Amino acid sequence: MIRLSVPFRQALSRLTLPVMLIVSLGAVLVGRADQALTDRLRAGLDDWLAPAYAMMTAPVMMLEHDGGVVGHFFNLEAENQQLQAENAKLRQWQAVAMALQAQNDELKSALNYVPSPTPEFFSAKVVADLGGIYARSVLVSTPDNMTGQAAKLVGAIAMDGRGVAGRVVEAGDRSARVLLITDLNSRIPVALGVHGQPALMVGTNGDDPGLLYWAPGTPPAEGDMVLTSAVGGVFPPGLPVGVVHYDAQNDPVVLPLADIGGLRLLRLFIYPTNQPVLAPVHDQPKVSAKSRRKH
Amino acid sequence: MVRRPDLRRDMSIWRRLDIASRYAWPGSVLLLGLLLVGVPLGLPGLAVLRAAYVMGSVFFWSLYRPVSVPAPFVAGVGLLVDLLGLSPLGMWAVLLLLLQACVLAARRRLITQSFLLTWASFAALAAILSGLGWVMQSALELHALPLLPLLVQVLVACLVYPALAGLFIGAHRGAAAAELA
Numbered sequence: 001m002i003r004l005s006v007p008f009r010q011a012l013s014r015l016t017l018p019v020m021l022i023v024s025l026g027a028v029l030v031g032r033a034d035q036a037l038t039d040r041l042r043a044g045l046d047d048w049l050a051p052a053y054a055m056m057t058a059p060v061m062m063l064e065h066d067g068g069v070v071g072h073f074f075n076l077e078a079e080n081q082q083l084q085a086e087n088a089k090l091r092q093w094q095a096v097a098m099a100l101q102a103q104n105d106e107l108k109s110a111l112n113y114v115p116s117p118t119p120e121f122f123s124a125k126v127v128a129d130l131g132g133i134y135a136r137s138v139l140v141s142t143p144d145n146m147t148g149q150a151a152k153l154v155g156a157i158a159m160d161g162r163g164v165a166g167r168v169v170e171a172g173d174r175s176a177r178v179l180l181i182t183d184l185n186s187r188i189p190v191a192l193g194v195h196g197q198p199a200l201m202v203g204t205n206g207d208d209p210g211l212l213y214w215a216p217g218t219p220p221a222e223g224d225m226v227l228t229s230a231v232g233g234v235f236p237p238g239l240p241v242g243v244v245h246y247d248a249q250n251d252p253v254v255l256p257l258a259d260i261g262g263l264r265l266l267r268l269f270i271y272p273t274n275q276p277v278l279a280p281v282h283d284q285p286k287v288s289a290k291s292r293r294k295h
Numbered sequence: 296m297v298r299r300p301d302l303r304r305d306m307s308i309w310r311r312l313d314i315a316s317r318y319a320w321p322g323s324v325l326l327l328g329l330l331l332v333g334v335p336l337g338l339p340g341l342a343v344l345r346a347a348y349v350m351g352s353v354f355f356w357s358l359y360r361p362v363s364v365p366a367p368f369v370a371g372v373g374l375l376v377d378l379l380g381l382s383p384l385g386m387w388a389v390l391l392l393l394l395q396a397c398v399l400a401a402r403r404r405l406i407t408q409s410f411l412l413t414w415a416s417f418a419a420l421a422a423i424l425s426g427l428g429w430v431m432q433s434a435l436e437l438h439a440l441p442l443l444p445l446l447v448q449v450l451v452a453c454l455v456y457p458a459l460a461g462l463f464i465g466a467h468r469g470a471a472a473a474e475l476a
Contacts, residue, residue, distance in 0.1 A: 016365065016366045016367065017366040017392060017395065017396055017399070019366075020366040020367055020369070020370040020388075020392055021366075021389065021392045021393070021396070023370065024370050024373065024374075024385050024388035024389045024392055025385070025389055026385075027374065027384055027385030027388060028383060028384065028385035028386060028389060028431075028435070029385075030384070030385075031377075031383055031384025031385050032383065032384075032435055037384075038378075038383075038384045041378055041384070042378045045375075045378045045379075049330070052330070053330075053333065053334065056330075056331070056334050057334055057335060060334060060335070060336060126335055127335075128333040128334065128335060129333060129334070129335040129341050130333050130342075130379050130380060130381075131341075131342045131380055131381060132342050132346075132376075132380030132381050132382040133342050133343055133346060133380075133444040133445070133447075133448055134381075134382070134432060134440050134441075134444065135342070135380055135381030135382065137381055138335070139333075184440070184441075204441075205441060205444060262335075263335070264335075
């Protein structure tokens with residue numbers, strides 16, 4: 001150990017805090033200048049933490065799945081009846097769906113319809129609920145066979161059993177971070193109602209995202225289904241997101257179908273990147289303004 | 296009193312371990328709690344709770360045991376908070392170090408005060424820091440962020456502090472008491 005004189009050591013201890021403060025301010029600047037660095041650091045940390053979180057989350061999940069047994073026992077009868085009634089209704093709908101499917105197939109074959117690409121998907125456990133006060137994200141642990149495919153995973157669409165929950169923004173070897181649709185920075189082009197009126201769903205940091213930029217004259221109607229739209233080329237069309245609702249301020253919001261507050265299991269869909277572009281941007285021949293002026 | 300040399304060496308190893316663990320207690324509990332707050336229990340507002348917990352811990356230990364939370368450690372905790380949550384890198388490091396600097400500057404006067412006054416000063420500091428954090432993040436992201444989460448954070452920090460302090464005072468006198476080693 002290096003022996004230092006007492007005054008020198010005192011000066012050093014007094015200097016630590018200002019020096020660390022300056023280093024931290026430097027970190028802010030570096031993080032601002034190079035966003036990729038922050039993303040890399042974050043992905044690395046997530047990879048480290050994901051197994052630990054998975055271990056800590058396991059007992060919680062076990063309790064949730066097993067602890068309810070006693071409570072379930074008492075309302076088994078009521079639940080059973082409800083399920084039977086529901087099942088009967090669903091059987092009728094199944095018949096309708098099959099008829100519609102047949103009709104749809106027929107019409108598609110008549111149109112020479114090119115089917116939309118089927119996505120690759122896998123399930124991932126939500127191991128941690130991470131985010132700041134201005135960010136909504138969850139950490140999922142990815143299966144082992146996804147190791148080394150982090151780049152492919154970024155942009156994957158996360159859905160729970162009912163609807164779109166978010167999109168993968170960072171991925172490492174063992175973990176991925178899903179930015180939820182309620183995040184302040186989330187902007188998703190959506191189609192409203194049966195006619196697919198375009199609008200933009202905007203995360204507000206609250207529970208229900210807002211709606212912006214709908215076509216003038218056709219405001220979103222209460223109860224309209226909200227589906228994703230392919231505008232912008234990030235989302236595939238037609239994934240269920242939520243239902244339009246007018247809040248107390250009479251602003252249209254989307255009630256998400258996904259259980260955003262209690263996500264446990266997410267399916268991550270990796271859509272092929274070669275989706276048809278709806279508004280193709282023609283490549284301009286790269287002639288800079290200077291060289292054009294010369295000729 | 297003359298002791299047998301081998302016995303003394305044996306004692307000193309355990310004693311050193313004891314002292315080290317007592318010094319490391321605040322930092323380790325701070326880190327562990329920080330990670331535990333992320334476990335998805337279905338509770339709303341975990342992010343707010345995380346910020347409140349970190350501010351409360353850094354305030355308490357900077358006031359009563361500054362040796363156990365040195366500035367580099369606090370900066371590291373801040374970076375961890377930034378990476379766990381999605382705040383700009385280094386923002387919480389700066390905020391927590393400022394908190395520590397304020398506490399250390401006022402330590403002589405603050406340490407003799409009653410619990411209520413300490414609580415009030417924590418509330419004031421938490422409010423100032425949260426406001427500063429809001430200004431920083433708004434400036435870095437180039438648009439004004441909503442103010443409601445900020446108020447919630449300050450409120451939660453104020454409410455959480457007595458519980459945290461109760462726990463830490465117990466530890467300060469028991470498991471983490473360096474003078475008992």
